[in-house]
Amino acid sequence: MPDSPAAAPVLVGGAPGSFPHSVLAERHPAIIRQVQDAFPYGPDIRRALDALLDNCTGGTIEPLPGDAPDLAHWQAWGLAEHTGRTWFEVPWLFAESYFYRLLLEAVGWFTPGPWQGIDPFRPSKLAELHSAETDEELAALDALDDLPPDDRDRALLHGSLWGNRADLGFRLSAEGGADRHEETSAPPLLADDSDTLWALLPPGGGASLCLVADNAGRELVPDLLLIAHLLATGRVTRAVLHLKPHPYFVSDATTADLLDALRRLTDAPGEAARGHGRRLWEALDDDTLTVRAHPFSAGPLPYDAMPADLRAEFARHTLTVLKGDLNYRRLVGDRLWPPTTPFADVTAHFPGPVAALRTLKSDVITGLDARTEAGLTAAEGQRWRTSGTHAVIQVRGK
Numbered sequence: 001m002p003d004s005p006a007a008a009p010v011l012v013g014g015a016p017g018s019f020p021h022s023v024l025a026e027r028h029p030a031i032i033r034q035v036q037d038a039f040p041y042g043p044d045i046r047r048a049l050d051a052l053l054d055n056c057t058g059g060t061i062e063p064l065p066g067d068a069p070d071l072a073h074w075q076a077w078g079l080a081e082h083t084g085r086t087w088f089e090v091p092w093l094f095a096e097s098y099f100y101r102l103l104l105e106a107v108g109w110f111t112p113g114p115w116q117g118i119d120p121f122r123p124s125k126l127a128e129l130h131s132a133e134t135d136e137e138l139a140a141l142d143a144l145d146d147l148p149p150d151d152r153d154r155a156l157l158h159g160s161l162w163g164n165r166a167d168l169g170f171r172l173s174a175e176g177g178a179d180r181h182e183e184t185s186a187p188p189l190l191a192d193d194s195d196t197l198w199a200l201l202p203p204g205g206g207a208s209l210c211l212v213a214d215n216a217g218r219e220l221v222p223d224l225l226l227i228a229h230l231l232a233t234g235r236v237t238r239a240v241l242h243l244k245p246h247p248y249f250v251s252d253a254t255t256a257d258l259l260d261a262l263r264r265l266t267d268a269p270g271e272a273a274r275g276h277g278r279r280l281w282e283a284l285d286d287d288t289l290t291v292r293a294h295p296f297s298a299g300p301l302p303y304d305a306m307p308a309d310l311r312a313e314f315a316r317h318t319l320t321v322l323k324g325d326l327n328y329r330r331l332v333g334d335r336l337w338p339p340t341t342p343f344a345d346v347t348a349h350f351p352g353p354v355a356a357l358r359t360l361k362s363d364v365i366t367g368l369d370a371r372t373e374a375g376l377t378a379a380e381g382q383r384w385r386t387s388g389t390h391a392v393i394q395v396r397g398k
């Protein structure tokens, strides 16, 4: 990433009234309360969650326990440098990422004992996966088979894109309160490079795809359907799915969420959904589809700081698809670039062709034309950046 004076400022949560500040000061406490209500944790874990609530709103960054299994990672990710500073002074990406790490510490996720490996967000993820909306989306799959190939391609790509609204952390904030289509004069899709994406994955072309997932449930299911479709059409002969090594950002997908999503497909009433579920299950079995959960996926750094093994892996693929808002922020350095800054410039660091499928739920944006930005600001002020009602499909090819 160009570190010249021209580089845009990194987001920090300090400015009262800013979106990052609202996340740290309001959304994180709401998430702790949601977790406290979701489980009969007992006094020890309740005390730990209360302590985190006090610390994340009025305290400073504290170190991890000396025996933390991922201590070496966090030391490499700058924990020592930020220890002792307030949550509102450190990079926003670090503050958010470390908050979720400490939340897992408080509920005993890493600690040998009765609560080890118990996902504090599982109840809300399962409720969403088994919702009536998911039933409708799965039932709608049967009609897709009657569509012309280009329309089916587009329907599955957009299913994966708009699935990104299934962000349960976002639902806790004022913006994300309801899964609604807010009336706005501005187009929902602000940038659309899908032609470049399809050109990289021609039918029968046998490409290799890497999809870096975001949320579980109603986002992961359409992501899996997109992968199944690309494999079935021979656009892709090999796919790698990156998940999180542990619960993260409320609804980010782990391997346990993948298995829940697969069973949701294989047990679905409709033949199309069941068929996709079976093929995905077989693809995992015969390694046509591989699952990865790299520690860096749940780390606080932008992608230009990724480790060599991950860089080498992304470089091996015909295309890497990054899903969601957080991955987008990490791709462009979580910097407040002018919105017309070319996407290709700020993603030049990425090792290979990269596509971002994202709904806008934070201030960071690049690759817009000036007329689009002006129209959005005239219609919505700055709300278009964080409302989750607009999206981009941005691709940097070869």
Ligand SMILES: O=P(O)(O)OC[C@H]1O[C@](O)(CO)[C@@H](O)[C@@H]1O
Residues within 6 Å of the ligand: 023, 027, 096, 164, 167, 169, 170, 214, 215, 249, 323, 324, 325, 326, 327, 329, 359, 361, 362
């Ligand atoms: O699930 P996504 O699309 O990565 O969105 C994450 C959301 O959480 C945030 O980090 C705010 O907490 C923003 O990036 C976004 O609003």
